[in-house]
Amino acid sequence: MTANLQLTEDGRLRHLLTLEGLPARILTQILDTAESFVSIGEREVKKVPLLRGKAVFNLFFENSTRTRTTFEIAAKRLSADVINLNIATSATNKGETLLDTVANLSAMQADMFVVRHASSGAPHLIARHVAPHISVVNAGDGRCAHPTQGLLDMFTIRHYKGGFHNLRVAIVGDVLHSRVARSQIHALTTLGCPEVRVVAPRTLLPRDVDSMGVHVHYTMATGIKDCDVIIMLRLQNERMQGALLPSAGEYYKYWGLTEDKLKLARPDAIVMHPGPMNRGVEIDSGVADGKHSVILPQVTFGIAVRMAVMSMVSGGGA
Amino acid sequence: MKIHIKNGRVIDPASAIDQQLDIYISAGHIVGMGSAPANFHANAEIDAAGLVVCPGLVDLSVRLREPGLEYMATLESEMHAAAVGGITSLACPPDTDPPLDEPGLVEMLKFRAKNSPGPRVYPIGALTWKLKGERLTEMAELSEAGCMAFSQADAPIVDTTVLLRAMEYAYTFGFPLWLRPQDYYLARDGVVHDGVVSARFGLPSIPVPAETVALQTILLLVRETKARVHLCRLSSRAGVEMVRRAKEDGLPVTCDVGIHHVHLSEMDTSDFNANCHLIPPLRSQRDRDAIRQALKDGVIDCICSDHAPVDANAKEKPFQESEAGATGVELLLPLTLKWAAETGLSLTQALDRVTRRPAAILGVDAGQLAVGKPADLCLFDPAAGWTVSNKTLASLGKNSPFLGMELQGRVRYTVIDGHIDFKSNHG
Incomplete structure (x- = not known):
């Protein structure tokens, strides 16, 4: 319908x-x-x-x-x-x-x-x-x-990776509250991406997220390992307190994308972010501005x- | 008024009757079954050939929207709709505006209902003042004014001490409490089941533990206080299993389910159909299947319409902003018949869930066809099909998940207190 x-x-x-x-x-x-x-x-x-x-x-x-x-x-x-x-x-x-x-x-x-x-x-x-x-x-x-955001992300992936059929894509962060993540997941699965992962603490994932055809990972160590594409989601300020997460600091330590963690991904991995970024919360500045980042081209596309x-x-x- | 109902197939679950019998009614009571009493001269004859004649339906949750919510529906409109649905006794929850927390309000409602055609109206009193979950209402006074039981409707009691005290105080008088189990914090702003649909659409969700955690609290307090509790609108498989065990343990609990939850699941909320925005939320197909089974095996005692007429403006909104609820009084009978047909149960077994059993829970002399009993009857054509639509629904609430669907079973006559209250123009 x-x-x-x-x-x-x-x-x-x-x-x-x-x-x-x-x-x-x-x-x-x-x-x-x-x-x-x-x-x-x-x-x-x-x-x-x-x-x-x-x-x-x-x-x-x-x-x-x-x-x-x-x-x-x-x-x-x-x-x-x-x-x-x-x-x-x-x-x-x-x-x-x-x-x-x-x-x-x-x-x-x-x-x-x-x-x-x-x-x-x-x-x-x-x-x-x-x-x-x-x-x-x-x-x-x-x-x-957020379908146009999802589409521009697909455009970006296709631009840098040529297609979707051999890709491993990780979506990292607050999937529960994210319309962007939902649109990305639907687009990736429709376009034939064989492995879509979501990586987050359980408090930030919908209960039945696996029904959308994604693999659930709770740690970055397994979640972004050998990935071709890493999509970081924005963490809203209001989520950083209360019962969803203990602190921004702990979130950054375990799920923030740093140069060190990025080494787990494939050497030619691209890093994406729908913006606006929280530097030092979900993504390290060095990564956001580094050679893997395609965050600004996303905006142009x-x-x-x-x-x-x-x-x-x-x-x-x- | 003397009525002779002839040639009908009489089904009365309470007396285990299913046979062709004539029924004779005089002065508000059944005065003969099978044969006329001496010197009986009817003023009215109903030829019930092809119809089922059964006790009038007893509905444990019908919102008449008065006082205070007349923009949604009126007492007259909804009492009439209930009669069209074959309902002859109904309980109305206290979630009016203001809530039914004072004897004067209850007396006024009883007075208004008594002076309108339609079913017998039994108010359920507010358990706490303004339904705030803080201060107990004057239950004894409210009982004298006509309240049959006490309830929070869909409002929470956050403070468990208040719930314990409410049970103790109600126990003092033997008043039953009607409680819908839902934990305030776990349910909060949720509008759909925490499952596949909420994952896809990102709608705020209500997890199953919102029901089971609250249910566990209630059952432990019942164990402690021995208060009589009727559990309203179960929605989950896990909840059903807890009630099953509680009944096996001999706790004084009964329970009901809303008719929509017998047929629908969260999948029906796909496509943001605000008419499927219900309280409690429609859950998974597994939950629905467990409800159907529990209804069959008796863990769930009865079915109610949970009638909630809502005006179109309040439904034509994004799902999470829309007013919850579905119109139900005219769907209770056909949807109960549909469940029974799909489950392989007889008409007798189906009607038992909407006549004898809810009458027993409400504690009224209704739901039975026998000489000397009040003449409250429903005559329906079990084979008649009709399409649910804005036009066919008498209720001012046109908010139904079943709009556009064809259902089987239509009421032809409703007799209340020995009078023909409703007679269909169809068939």
């Missing part, structure tokens, strides 16, 4: 809500389309007219700087009109319901909603209620999904991937 909601009757991308249930064909098509957009950023005139005359509304019910900015850049490079709404501080605070807010904005001739919301499933709810010509792109919902998604849900693209 979720997959149906995302695809048109003839199998094209209609909304992007989650990577779960999307066929490998679509994921690959997005990555291929993004490939063609990468070079645009290197041109003097960084624009193509694919979304000319379309109105893209950035609906951020939760604060964000990086994701909102990259969506805005992506939309502008496609020549769309971009309207940013910081709803975290407006309508819903006056008691308006989510669906009323969306109905009002639809009446302003929106063509696309880019939605971030603190509750899992909010973009699905919106997608079920919008007019047929409006597309919804999920920019992060609750702990559920993020624009091309979002351009690909926006052009495809608008009916264009490859």
Whole structure:
């Protein structure tokens, strides 16, 4: 049903809500389309007219700087009109319901909603209620999904490793609260990655995480050993106290990625991070800035991937 | 009013009857079964050919949403919906606004219910003031006002001392406590089972120990105090096993399950269907299978609708922000029949779980067809199919996980206190 909601009757991308249930064909098509957009950023005139005359509304019910900015850049490079709404501080605070807010904005001739919301499933709810010509792109919902981040991570992996079929990938950190990790796991398993690991103390893993097709490791020693790709997750400040973790210090000692621990991985391993990083908490500065790190290219690729998604849900693209 | 119900297939689990019999009703009571009493002249005849005639259903948890929550549903609308569902006696939990923690509120509710058509209404009093879990209510006064038992509904008692004192005080008078086992801290902000779906969607979860830890506390205190406790809405296999052992040990406990938990599992919460946002959460298929088995073998005594009508606005929200609950009074009978059919049980065994047994737990003279008993009956067509929809549901709450599904078994007449309270236009 979720997959149906995302695809048109003839199998094209209609909304992007989650990577779960999307066929490998679509994921690959997005990555291929993004490939063609990468070079645009290197041109003097960084624009193509694919979304000319379309109105893209950035609906951020939760604060964000990086994701909102990259969506805005992506939309502008496609020549769309971009309207940013910081709803975290407006309508819903006056008691308006989510669906009323969306109905009002639809009446302003929106063509696309880019939605971030603190509750899992909010973009699905919106997608079920919008007019047929409006597309919804999920920019992060609750702990559920962050599909464009997952896609840009796949783009990055494919860029550096050529594909997914022989890879060992470790996702390290707070999987329980991470929408990014969930999107990465769905994408990796769909694209044929043979071994996806999650590495964290048990307090930061969902109880039935193995049902998602990943291998569970509690220590870095076994978790990142011989890995081709290491994805570090951000540890939110508020998780570092209370009963989830005793301290940031102990977390860094056992699960932080240091030069020493990195030696366990394959010599050509890449290190990724969705940002923003907590240096000295989940990742050592030397590693973040070191030769294995592809953290900044991730950000650059993020624009091309979002351009690909926006052009495809608008009916264009490859 | 004298009613002659003829040609029906009479099924009464309490008297082990399953045969074609005529029933004669006068002045609110059954006055004849099989043969008419002398000088009986009916004002009304019901031809029940093709219908099952059984005791009216007794539902242990129906929210009428009054006082205070009339934006969701009203007492009149939900009492009518209950009658449409064949229910003739219902218990309403105290989670109204304000909660049923004062005799005046209970008297008002009884008065309102008595002056409306529909089932007999039995209030369950709040166990603590404002359901806060801190100060005991005036249980004896509330009992005099009409409360049948005392409950926290879905509100927690965080302080275990309060729970112990509540049991001791209730024991003094022999009042039963109706408790839904859920540990406050383990459940907290959770909205789904801690399992496959919560792993995939990242929805805040309620682990099984939220039920079992609380259950263990309750059972140990029952052992200590000998208070009578009815355990409400079991949801897990582990919980069912604990109740099984407690009953084997002879503890004075009974228990029920909500009808939705007999049929659905966490997989039904996939796709963020807010109509499957229930309390307690729908758990794994293994848990559901254990509930079905326990219901069959009697560890779980009875089924209730756990009726919770919710307005559309409160459901059209992201799953975790949506109001919990499902409409249920009109689904109790067909879903009970569905469970029995799938489990290979007879109609008698199925109806036992919604008539005789809940009546015994509630402690009312209901759930039996016999001369001299109150004339509360349900006449239904076991073969009639109907589709659950906004239009077919009489309840103001259209919030059902079964919307769009076809179910079998539809009530044709509901007789309450010797009057035809509901007569279907269909069939």
